[in-house]
Amino acid sequence: SKEQGRNQFSRYNRASHSRNGADLALETALRQALDNDEFHVVYQPQFQARTGELHGVEALLRWNHPTLGPISPTTFIPIAEQMGVIGELGRWVLQHACRQAVSWREQGLHNITMAVNVSVQQFYGTVDLAEQIRTILVDKGLASDRLEIEITESLFMQNIDEMRANLQRIRDLGVKISLDDFGTGFSSLSYLRQLPFDTIKLDRSFVSDINQGREGNTLAITIINMAQNLHKKCVAEGVETEEQLNLLRDAGCDYIQGYLLGKPMDADDILSLSQQRRAK
Numbered sequence: 629s630k631e632q633g634r635n636q637f638s639r640y641n642r643a644s645h646s647r648n649g650a651d652l653a654l655e656t657a658l659r660q661a662l663d664n665d666e667f668h669v670v671y672q673p674q675f676q677a678r679t680g681e682l683h684g685v686e687a688l689l690r691w692n693h694p695t696l697g698p699i700s701p702t703t704f705i706p707i708a709e710q711m712g713v714i715g716e717l718g719r720w721v722l723q724h725a726c727r728q729a730v731s732w733r734e735q736g737l738h739n740i741t742m743a744v745n746v747s748v749q750q751f752y753g754t755v756d757l758a759e760q761i762r763t764i765l766v767d768k769g770l771a772s773d774r775l776e777i778e779i780t781e782s783l784f785m786q787n788i789d790e791m792r793a794n795l796q797r798i799r800d801l802g803v804k805i806s807l808d809d810f811g812t813g814f815s816s817l818s819y820l821r822q823l824p825f826d827t828i829k830l831d832r833s834f835v836s837d838i839n840q841g842r843e844g845n846t847l848a849i850t851i852i853n854m855a856q857n858l859h860k861k862c863v864a865e866g867v868e869t870e871e872q873l874n875l876l877r878d879a880g881c882d883y884i885q886g887y888l889l890g891k892p893m894d895a896d897d898i899l900s901l902s903q904q905r906r907a908k
């Protein structure tokens with residue numbers, strides 16, 4: 629149940645995470661940041677491997693603190709999760725990203741997928757996430773099949789039956805579901821079997837192994853083949869070199885994301901990038 633999920637989480641807080649002073653300072657700053665509009669979202673393009681066409685973007689949250697400067701999401705997301713404000717923050721990102729997708733559409737950029745990271749903890753709040761997503765899509769006027777949510781497997785995914793039901797309700801809306809950082813966790817394969825995913829995101833660590841010796845290539849290729857055999861789309865993330873791109877494309881990977889083809893950027897830059905590509 630939801631109650632159980634929350635309890636599991638607070639048990640984790642108390643038992644295995646001791647907070648230090650820096651975390652507490654960040655926690656205070658994070659509370660203020662929500663009120664003070666210190667967050668923004670950048671978008672990293674994802675391209676079709678075969679055609680090079682723009683397929684979609686991943687929305688990535690940014691926090692620019694007035695005195696501390698930019699703080700990485702790898703630092704503040706876990707703190708937001710511990711504080712219990714990830715629900716609010718996650719909702720803000722979803723609203724922002726969906727509004728942006730509609731704004732792009734109005735400016736002529738159609739048919740791109742908006743991928744948004746969702747923390748597993750967003751499933752355990754008092755809010756019904758599927759209902760929240762449905763409301764946001766209706767509010768903003770975004771077609772549900774334009775939205776994809778990315779979920780990282782996590783130790784908190786303890787109640788698999790509940791997670792499957794929640795994911796299925798989101799999927800029933802027409803929203804796509806992606807398994808992020810595939811291959812890095814403890815139970816990627818069993819999640820894949822038990823949960824309804826549309827897309828597998830091949831973790832950056834497998835991509836950076838490419839051309840570092842034969843074994844590295846084998847893992848990336850095997851995961852791509854597995855995605856194909858399971859009729860799931862495969863996205864490679866962290867693609868930084870032409871060699872990686874070529875190998876991934878030849879192996880049948882569907883979509884490519886990484887610094888080689890585009891870093892996370894402001895919304896306007898996505899628009900001009902798509903216009904440049906069309907003019908070619």
Ligand code: C2E
Nearest residue numbers: 688689701702705721745746747866867868886887888892
């Ligand atoms: P992620 O979801 O795995 O996102 C990919 C990260 O890899 C991003 O880091 C991106 O900037 C970075 N990246 C992309 N291409 C390359 C590349 O070619 N090389 C290298 N070295 N890195 C690349 P970022 O933006 O710092 O985000 C870090 C993590 O923070 C994300 O990992 C995600 O887990 C989390 N995160 C970011 N935004 C959100 C959000 O809105 N909600 C939640 N729950 N988590 C978020």
Ligand code: CA
Nearest residue numbers: 686745778808
């Ligand atoms: Ca992601």
Ligand code: CA
Nearest residue numbers: 808809829865
């Ligand atoms: Ca990832």
Ligand code: CA
Nearest residue numbers: 780808809831
């Ligand atoms: Ca990650």
